[in-house]
Amino acid sequence: MEHSGLIPTQLRRYRDRGAPDLHLQFGNRQLAQLVSVVLVAVVMTPVAFIIIRAIGAGQEGIEYLLQARNLRIVGNSIALMVTVTFLASLIGVPFAWLTSRSDLPGQRIWLVLGLLAMVIPSYLTAVTFTDAFGPKGALQQLLEPIGVDRLPNIKGFVGACLTLTFVTFPYVLLPVRAALLYSDRSLEEAGHSLGLNRWQVFAKITLPQLQPALAAGMLMVALYCLADFGAVAVMRFNAFTRAIFLQTESFRMDKASVLALVLVAMTVLILMLRSRVQHRGRHYRIGTGANRQLQTVQLGKWRLPAMLFCGTVVFVGVFIPLLVLLDWLSGRTLTNPIHVSMTELLRNTVGVSTISALTVAVAALPLALLALRASSRIDRWLVNLAYTGNVLPSIVIALALVFFASQNLLSLYQTLPLLIIGYSIRYLPFSIGATHSAFAQINPRYEEAARSLGLSARAALLRITLPLARGGILAGLALVFLNVMKELPTTLILRPIGFRTFATRIWSAYDEAFLSSIALPGFVLILVSGLVLIVILRHNDSLH
Amino acid sequence: MEFSLQTEHLTKLFDGDLPAVRDVTLRVQPGEILTILGPSGGGKTTTLRLIAGFERPTGGSIKIGDSVVADANHFVPPEKRKVGMVFQDYALFPHINVEENIAFGIRDQKREGEKQVKRMLDLVGMEADANRMPHELSGGQQQRVALARALAPNPDILLLDEPFSNLDTGLRAQVRNDVRDILLETETTAIFVTHDQQEALSLSDEIAVIFDGRLVQVATPHLIYNRPVNSQVAHFIGEANFLPGEAFGLTASSSLGAVKLFHPKSGPVQLMIRPEAIFVGHQEIGNRASIVWREFYGHYQRLGLELDDGSELIARTGVDRFFQRGDNVWISLQMPALAFDQSGDSTAS
Numbered sequence: 001m002e003h004s005g006l007i008p009t010q011l012r013r014y015r016d017r018g019a020p021d022l023h024l025q026f027g028n029r030q031l032a033q034l035v036s037v038v039l040v041a042v043v044m045t046p047v048a049f050i051i052i053r054a055i056g057a058g059q060e061g062i063e064y065l066l067q068a069r070n071l072r073i074v075g076n077s078i079a080l081m082v083t084v085t086f087l088a089s090l091i092g093v094p095f096a097w098l099t100s101r102s103d104l105p106g107q108r109i110w111l112v113l114g115l116l117a118m119v120i121p122s123y124l125t126a127v128t129f130t131d132a133f134g135p136k137g138a139l140q141q142l143l144e145p146i147g148v149d150r151l152p153n154i155k156g157f158v159g160a161c162l163t164l165t166f167v168t169f170p171y172v173l174l175p176v177r178a179a180l181l182y183s184d185r186s187l188e189e190a191g192h193s194l195g196l197n198r199w200q201v202f203a204k205i206t207l208p209q210l211q212p213a214l215a216a217g218m219l220m221v222a223l224y225c226l227a228d229f230g231a232v233a234v235m236r237f238n239a240f241t242r243a244i245f246l247q248t249e250s251f252r253m254d255k256a257s258v259l260a261l262v263l264v265a266m267t268v269l270i271l272m273l274r275s276r277v278q279h280r281g282r283h284y285r286i287g288t289g290a291n292r293q294l295q296t297v298q299l300g301k302w303r304l305p306a307m308l309f310c311g312t313v314v315f316v317g318v319f320i321p322l323l324v325l326l327d328w329l330s331g332r333t334l335t336n337p338i339h340v341s342m343t344e345l346l347r348n349t350v351g352v353s354t355i356s357a358l359t360v361a362v363a364a365l366p367l368a369l370l371a372l373r374a375s376s377r378i379d380r381w382l383v384n385l386a387y388t389g390n391v392l393p394s395i396v397i398a399l400a401l402v403f404f405a406s407q408n409l410l411s412l413y414q415t416l417p418l419l420i421i422g423y424s425i426r427y428l429p430f431s432i433g434a435t436h437s438a439f440a441q442i443n444p445r446y447e448e449a450a451r452s453l454g455l456s457a458r459a460a461l462l463r464i465t466l467p468l469a470r471g472g473i474l475a476g477l478a479l480v481f482l483n484v485m486k487e488l489p490t491t492l493i494l495r496p497i498g499f500r501t502f503a504t505r506i507w508s509a510y511d512e513a514f515l516s517s518i519a520l521p522g523f524v525l526i527l528v529s530g531l532v533l534i535v536i537l538r539h540n541d542s543l544h
Numbered sequence: 545m546e547f548s549l550q551t552e553h554l555t556k557l558f559d560g561d562l563p564a565v566r567d568v569t570l571r572v573q574p575g576e577i578l579t580i581l582g583p584s585g586g587g588k589t590t591t592l593r594l595i596a597g598f599e600r601p602t603g604g605s606i607k608i609g610d611s612v613v614a615d616a617n618h619f620v621p622p623e624k625r626k627v628g629m630v631f632q633d634y635a636l637f638p639h640i641n642v643e644e645n646i647a648f649g650i651r652d653q654k655r656e657g658e659k660q661v662k663r664m665l666d667l668v669g670m671e672a673d674a675n676r677m678p679h680e681l682s683g684g685q686q687q688r689v690a691l692a693r694a695l696a697p698n699p700d701i702l703l704l705d706e707p708f709s710n711l712d713t714g715l716r717a718q719v720r721n722d723v724r725d726i727l728l729e730t731e732t733t734a735i736f737v738t739h740d741q742q743e744a745l746s747l748s749d750e751i752a753v754i755f756d757g758r759l760v761q762v763a764t765p766h767l768i769y770n771r772p773v774n775s776q777v778a779h780f781i782g783e784a785n786f787l788p789g790e791a792f793g794l795t796a797s798s799s800l801g802a803v804k805l806f807h808p809k810s811g812p813v814q815l816m817i818r819p820e821a822i823f824v825g826h827q828e829i830g831n832r833a834s835i836v837w838r839e840f841y842g843h844y845q846r847l848g849l850e851l852d853d854g855s856e857l858i859a860r861t862g863v864d865r866f867f868q869r870g871d872n873v874w875i876s877l878q879m880p881a882l883a884f885d886q887s888g889d890s891t892a893s
Contacts, residue, residue, distance in 0.1 A: 445635035448598050451622040452629040453649030454697060467639050 029373075032366040036382045039363050043388050043425050046400030047264070053257035053403070061258040070243075074262065077239045080160055080232070081225040087165040088221045091313055092172025093214065098306050099173075100180040102297045110310045111177075115537070117317030118170035119529035121486040121503065123230030124522050125317075126163040127510050128324035130155060130234065133162070138324070159235035166317035167231065168224050172217035179213035180206075198297075212277055219274040226267055227393035229489040234510065240266075241395045241489065248399045248493060257403075260396040267391050322526070329519035345521060349485055349501040352416065356423040357481040361473060363424065364431035371436045383432070390429045397425050398493035419494040423487060427480045434479065438472020439465065475536050482532040486525065548574045548701055548733040549595065553604035556590055563587040565594065566757040567604070572701075572733060572750075577724070579736040579748035583780070587757035588737040592703050595735065596629050597622035609700055628694030630704040634686045636678035642689050643674040649697040664692040667726055684715050691723060695730060702727070702734045708743060720747060741781045745769065753777050770818070771806065775888040778816050785817040785857045791883050799855045800831050804880040807891060813883040816890075819846065819860035823876045824867070830876030833857070835867050849875060 054061055064070060095114055099107045117125075132138045133154045140151045154162065183206065191201040229241040236242075240263040247256035299306055371383040389397070401422050405413040412418045442465060450460040488503045495504065502521040509517035549572040556565040565587045572578045580588045593599045595606060597613065597620060605615035608627065613620040628649075636645050646664050650657040665671045668688035678686060687707060694702055707723070708716045724747055727734050738744050744751050745765045752762045761773045772778040775786070789798035791809035796802070798815055805815075823830070824847060836856070837848040840863070847867060849857045859875065867873065884890050 443633065443635055445631045445633060446637060448596070448622070449629065449631060449635045449637070449693075450648070451598070452596055452625070452627055453693070454623045454651065456621075456623055464637060 032369050033379070033382070035366045036370055036386065039367065039428075040382055040385045042421065043386055043428060045404060046392065046397050046425065047388060049400045049404045050257045050260050050264070050396065053254055054261040057254040057258055061254060064255055065258050065262065070259070073238055073240055073243045073259070076157075076237065077226060077263075077266070080157070080164070080237065080239055081222045083161050084164040084168060084225045085218050085221045087161065088169040089172050089214065089218055091165065091169040092217065093176055093210075095169065095310060095313060096173045096177035096180060098310060100177045102299050102306065104299060104303070104306055104310070110314065111173075112537075113314040113318055114173055114310075115170050115533060116526075116530060117166055117314070118168070119482065119486075119533050120167065120318070120321055120526055121230055121488070121506075121529075122163060122167045122228050123234050123488055123503070123510075124506060124518075124525065125167055125321050126159065126231045126234035127506065127515075127518060127522075128321040129159060129163055131324050131328075131515070132320050133159075138327075155235050156237050160232050160237040160239070163231040163235065164225055164228060166313075167228075168221040169313070169317070171220040171224065172214065175213040175217040175220075176210055179210050183209045215277040216274060219270055219277065222270050223267065223274075226263065226270070227395075229393070229395050233488075241393060244395050244399060245489060245493075248395075248402065253403050256399050260399060263393060264391055264396060267393065271391060321522075325519045325522045325526075328515045329523070342520060342524075345500055345502055345505055346524065348499060349503075352419065352423075352501065353481045353484040356420050356427070356484045357477045359420060360424050360428050360431040360480050361435070361477045363428060364435045364476070367428075367432050368435035368439055371432065372439045386432060387429045389426045392426065394422075394426050394487060395489040395493070398422055398490040401425075402493050414494075414496045416496060416499070419491065419496070419499075422490045422494045423480075423484045426487075426490065427483055430479050430483070431476045434476025435469065435473050438469035438476070441472070442468045478532045478535050482529055482536075485528065546573075547571045547607075548576070548609060549735070550607040551595070551604065552607075554591070554594060554601055554606060555603035556587075556594055556599055557602045563590050564757040565590050565601075568754070568757075568759045569604075570752060570759065570762065572735065574733055575731045576749045577727060577734045577736065577747060578750045578752060579738055579744040580752045580754055581738055581741060581744040581781075582754035584739050586754050588739070588754055589705055590757075591754065592629075592705055592735065592737050595701070596627050596703055597625050626697070626700045628697065628699035628702045630687075630690045630694050630702070630707050632706040632709060634678075634690040634710075636681075636686055636689055636693070638678050641675050641677050642670060642681070645678065645689055646692045646696050648693060651697070660696055664696045667695070667729070668692045668722075683711050684719050687711065687719055688722070691726065695726075695732065700733065702732050704734060704736045706737055706739070709738075709740070716743075745781070753780070755780075771882060771890070772816075773890055775814060775816070775884045775890070778882070778884070778890075783819050783858065783860075785819065785822075787815045787817065787855060787857070787881075789813050789815045789883070796881070796883055799851050799853050800875075800877065803877060805883050806880045807883065809883045809885060811885065813885055815881040815883055817857070817877065817881050819858045821877055821879050821881075822849075822857060822859040822861075823878050824849070824859050824861050824873050825865070825875075826873060828874050830874050833873055833875050835869055835871045835873060838867055838869055849873070 057064070095110075098104045099111045099114070104110065130137075133151065134140070135150050135153055137151070140148060143151075187205050187209070188201050191205045196204065226240065229245065231237075232239040232242045233245065240259060244256050244259050244263070247259065367383055367386045370379045373379075401418060402413075405418055412421075446464050446468070447460050450464045451457070455463065485501075486503060488507060491501055491503050492507060495501070502525045505521045506518050506525075509515065509521075549570065551568055551570045554565060554568040554570075558564060563585045568591060570578075580591055582588050590599065594601055594614070595608075600619055601614050603616075606613050608625060611620075612618055613625050636642075637648065640648070643661055643665070647653070647657060647661045650660055652660075662671075665674055668691055670685065670688055670692065673681065673685065678689070681689065687710075690707075704723075708720055711719055720743065736744070736747065745768075748765055750762060751765055751768045753760045753768065755776060761768060761777055763771075768777070769782055772781060778784050787798050787800065789796040789803065789812075791805060791811060791813045793808045793810065794805050796805055796809070796813060796815060803815060824833075831851060833849040833851050835847055836850050839846040843863065844860055845863055845867070847859045847861065849859055851857070857875070882890050
């Protein structure tokens, strides 16, 4: 449920002349620091709480963790992560190549459809897959004429892998495609001129250039798998997030905390790997080579298989969910007799998403300014700590907040503010990243020019920097909105009683097997997600 | 007001690898065009940014007109310095049009302000493009808008950071002349930064040469070219021949025989001889030499010469005489040579 991969982190960036002087800080630096300290304190509360609880569990906690079924949870999560990462790469890399370097017809459409698979919430994809690939589902009906009258149940490992693969392959597709598009073509030409044939050029020149992008994409997929709740919960596959959810539901705080801590540790490990990969990746980027037309490969007799490949991927990832929803909408299945008005769902979902996105955008502002001009070690630490949300799967934040509030802040327990705090902690890094990169793309000379033309630091921020960064900040806002709207575990755990959103409605309808009640919220969710995706893609395109 | 700008022992040190400025003392008179010249990474731009107020000096002081804008106790922020700046990449605000860019620094936004914008548009010849956006302009046009924007609030000093380096070679000379004319017309005190010696020599009233953050020489273009204070400056500006010799007061002995000197020196020296100071002819005057190569440029020609003892010289002459490779010629010096002692110093000893 994270889309930070959509916002490219390595955009054109003005290299400032090193440490600027204090007087050129945007606005009031002390104020930014003060606000940042408060924000970081809020962000850090859940982790701190979990660590305290997990340590509090002590020997008991370790024994609990070493129980066979909990070790199996670790094994399950790792198996899921490895399998999905492998499968997603298997789909993502050829898809990236076909939509960037070949003469495949309709590249742009394939790409947009491929990305749409990413914005469909994993629980929705999972729910529709259980139907389509179920023992008596659409696939079975298709195979009935050839004598298949029952398919094996896909719930469990197979179903979770299938769902997550089709939800996550765009995370491989995006960076690999970008690397293919912006790789230095003259290097390939040099290879040809030195006597290498097409395959040798691909293997010896193109592939090594792709390696950092591929590694970054694979690690994104791995992170997603660890943090995802929707797919594993629907498929009843006992991975970390589901186990934590079950412990949280029955209010076994210490056990949930121990599991959460292990999950966080694994996440940190993968993030560390990713930052190493990204660091190494810089050495591969030389020259620009972006302006020249890249040579497209004629597919020839491979065109049909290529179309078939892309078609299948898009069909499974996007059209199966849509078709199943359509089927449910026609009313073949049961409707929840308790009527919940769509207006209420829409109002709740859009309302809470808007408030959260705005909260996060405002909170990100001082931190992004500090990040941009981080001149002291304290500044850098504040910014790094504010990124804590990246390490914490939603379910971990939610469980920490619900326990924390129930014990220490009963007035916040099961209130909307707590729900919004939960979303904000998780998605603050998205907004900081988007705002920071929006600021970083602004030529620092603009601000200096404004100063030399008589504007104070604050006036320069208001009249030059903010207007120029507006597009990037809004794209970040849209990204947070999209994610909050789809967010399932946080909403399930932190929502006030009786507060329903599209996500919770879909979840409870699935739980109670009122599949028809899923259809409409599902459609609206996909529609709004698609619109937001277009907004974000537009913004990214305009950057080049 | 004696000087438009005075810096005393201006120093700026960085933690990182940014170019430092060390103990720079400069004086610029009203209406003067001063160029800070030096190799890339030598601290030129840092000097300019210190004057503009974008950097805080580590030591020394800056005085603009009669007011101290930076010393150990004061620091006037850039917006209060009345210093205009033209950036290397122009830094026109991309979200507002040409007119609004020029009006940006004008405090009086009413009638008088509008008039000033019109005046500036007229001055730089951009009246027709007032409503266009920066990205629609060519490099030369952006340059002129940047100049108009910086001049619009009537700054006491105008700073220009490598303003011509982003222009095509063909356009550069034209824009340079335009800018010079505008500066003369508005009687603006201007400080340029450049690493292009041609630009510095042709544009400036005075040149300040900076190497490695240190001010090496401040003088008119004429003196910088003909009397560089040390061999580093001589190498950096223009083409020069260097011949070893032995100085005795105002003469020195060398491969060219006895050579007159500008300044008295003694002991072993390097003689600097500009290529155009060598007279090349067919009459038997001076020293014998042979022509090793020849480059013809239309309005002058360059000749590679070899003396009998094997030393090589480059000469630059008019095109009234015809030479070709292999010719035996006679060469003599038309003006005294500058002698650098072993520490590279050219001043009298």
